[in-house]
Amino acid sequence: MRLDVVTIFPEYLEPLNVSLVGKARARGRLNVQVHDLRDWTYDRHNTVDDTPYGGGPGMVMKTDPWGDALDSVLADGYETGSHAPVLIVPTPSGRPFTQELAVELSERPWLIFTPARYEGIDRRVIDEYATRMPVHEVSIGDYVLAGGEAAVLVITEAVARLLPGVLGNAESHRDDSFAPGAMANLLEGPVYTKPPAWRGRGIPDVLLSGHHGKIARWRRDEALKRTTVHRPDLIERCDPKAFDKKDREM
Numbered sequence: 001m002r003l004d005v006v007t008i009f010p011e012y013l014e015p016l017n018v019s020l021v022g023k024a025r026a027r028g029r030l031n032v033q034v035h036d037l038r039d040w041t042y043d044r045h046n047t048v049d050d051t052p053y054g055g056g057p058g059m060v061m062k063t064d065p066w067g068d069a070l071d072s073v074l075a076d077g078y079e080t081g082s083h084a085p086v087l088i089v090p091t092p093s094g095r096p097f098t099q100e101l102a103v104e105l106s107e108r109p110w111l112i113f114t115p116a117r118y119e120g121i122d123r124r125v126i127d128e129y130a131t132r133m134p135v136h137e138v139s140i141g142d143y144v145l146a147g148g149e150a151a152v153l154v155i156t157e158a159v160a161r162l163l164p165g166v167l168g169n170a171e172s173h174r175d176d177s178f179a180p181g182a183m184a185n186l187l188e189g190p191v192y193t194k195p196p197a198w199r200g201r202g203i204p205d206v207l208l209s210g211h212h213g214k215i216a217r218w219r220r221d222e223a224l225k226r227t228t229v230h231r232p233d234l235i236e237r238c239d240p241k242a243f244d245k246k247d248r249e250m
């Protein structure tokens with residue numbers, strides 16, 4: 001997978017050099033190119049913004065730097081063999097970013113991110129590139145950030161961990177809260193490791209029992225409890241039959 005990011009804060013994307021995404025890059029699973037939008041400005045102040053038509057607070061990111069940057073990124077990608085790009089535009093007004101979308105994006109060969117700042121990007125830029133590729137305008141949550149770079153880090157990590165060979169234990173993402181299966185749509189329950197006692201607190205006996213069926217059932221029940229408290233909205237999405245099937249297997 002090729003991944004391009006165009007931003008006025010390339011240093012914000014340094015975390016893409018470390019941990020899971022950094023390892024995926026080192027292993028050649030991910031080719032990440034971060035581009036400074038100001039490289040496509042030609043005035044003395046490297047201007048990327050201007051006042052909004054119609055008035056109102058804040059500034060809007062100008063068309064030309066984005067158009068020149070995206071044309072350059074696309075030309076380079078196509079020249080080096082990439083194809084079928086998808087444009088991802090983080091925005092507070094976007095559709096919620098979900099695990100389902102992470103899975104969909106993880107199956108694409110080329111993602112191009114345009115994290116903006118100020119009040120966002122002149123609409124004509126998105127409209128122009130929507131004629132050439134799928135565009136996903138996404139929000140990572142119901143809170144207001146100052147720009148889209150944090151969203152790029154979040155989306156990139158959620159997608160990269162789904163790429164083949166990136167997670168150490170291939171099963172790890174199979175039982176994710178939002179992955180299909182009996183634990184689908186359930187939040188993870190509590191986890192424990194050594195020592196067996198810590199400041200007078202022990203481990204649930206079932207986890208020391210070695211009875212895999214009972215352990216699986218306990219974990220599912222704990223996940224149900226946690227989901228009921230923190231995300232009751234997810235309960236109705238659970239497939240109760242999946243539990244019965246899982247019980248029969250235990």
Ligand SMILES: CN1CCN(Cc2ccc(Cn3ccc4ccc(-c5n[nH]c(N)c5C#N)cc43)cc2)CC1
Nearest residue numbers: 090091116117139140141143144145146147148151
């Ligand atoms: C007067 N009012 C008129 C409405 N604006 C709305 C507004 C406009 C831009 C910004 C800052 N910003 C710029 C680019 C950009 C990308 C993503 C996000 C973002 N925020 N939260 C998420 N989950 C995000 C994601 N993903 C924020 C961004 C914040 C708020 C405020 C002022």
